[in-house]
Amino acid sequence: DLGRFDLIVIDSNYDLGRFDLIVIDSNYEGALPDAPKILALDAQMRRFGYATTGLIREPPVIRWEFDHPLFRFVSLDDLRISGARATLLPPTGRSLADMPDGPLIFEDEWDGRQVIYFTFHPDQSDLPLRVAFVNLVANIVEWAQPSAASVANTRLTPGEPLPNPDLVSEYRPVETALPVTGSLAPTESVPAAGVYRLTGVEGESDALAVANLFALNETNLGAQTRLGVGASAGWPEAVEVDDFPWWILVCAALGLLCLEWILPMMLGWAERRRFRNQREARARSTASKPVAARGSNA
Structure with missing residues (x-):
């Protein structure tokens, strides 16, 4: 909706004023x-x-x-x-x-x-x-466009007035540490820590703002350019950490795989060798026994 804006084409003879x-x-x-x-x-x-x-x-x-x-x-x-x-x-x-x-x-x-x-x-x-x-x-x-969002992106401190109050028509408490009722004029100081809803001068743009004693990056509820996971918004910084000995886990896993493959082979080889020894022992025992010859009477 561009109906709220005036478009002006200027030339060198234009009486310069202030624009957005x-x-x-x-x-x-x-x-x-x-x-x-x-x-x-x-x-x-x-x-x-x-x-x-x-x-x-x-x-x-x-x-x-x-x-x-x-x-x-x-x-x-x-x-x-x-x-x-x-x-x-x-x-x-x-x-x-x-x-x-x-x-x-x-x-x-x-x-x-x-x-x-x-x-x-x-x-x-x-x-x-x-x-x-x-x-x-x-x-x-x-x-x-100047809006209440520009005020919401600044830090609000309890006991101090809003920054740029000319951009806000009123602000109302959403959830505060102390009981606060009704709407507040932009020139009034922030009564208590908490969350407030700011209304723009034309009543068409609302924004949420937090009033507390924390740093700005901890109270900014506006859209961030970049978000860090588990950290404040911004480009990630290089952090030196001790490397986890992952190679020990890899070697242990390879050892288990090898053991799972070699152990059945060893057991099978031992079992076959035992059977072969038993057969050889039976064969030697049979060969060493005397054989009685039977004759016939004429």
Whole structure:
């Protein structure tokens, strides 16, 4: 639903104000309006300080961050792109989609603003022809929209007011350590530790927040970029541990298999040898007995 947003096309004579999102798809040389979020579609490389090594024809998409909020319900499988610029990823940037020659989409910070940069223009691909393009636009707008979720992703401390209270119309207790009833104004201090539901200024976006004395990564209930199993969210770290002596178990298992195979053979060989010795003993006993000759009387 884009009915809550105003779309304005500016030129060099426009009286600049403050916006939530700027979309740049051409070489606009004037001053940019005040906005915390910028979406650049293969434009303004020199302004942002990005470097390119040339144009790549029909690059394949080899990877994209499917768990990033930008790609919620968006698939780039078999995306056909006529051309993209091989761009060097800035030190402060993070690639969101890759081709063999560099990033296709990346996020960065420039002049205190968050930037999402496309190294190709969507018009030079079949992305606008896909259903996923509608979801992509909605995700970009959601990314740029100030909401109660930005407050929920910060730490709430009992006895202190909400951060950025202008983004919240009210907040209500869900489960608290001490009895708290009714809705609270955003300027009121958090009364007790617990879980609260924050309502945005337009009443359309709710978010859960936790108020306690723990660290931020232990109280953040928002969607995480990456989750570590049994640990806090983030890239896994290398930990040195003593190797389990698995080779002992392997040798023991092989020994049991060999014993299971050799033992019946040994028992069978011993049994056959015993029978053979008994036969030989009986044969020798029979051969050593005297034989009486019988004669006839004429």
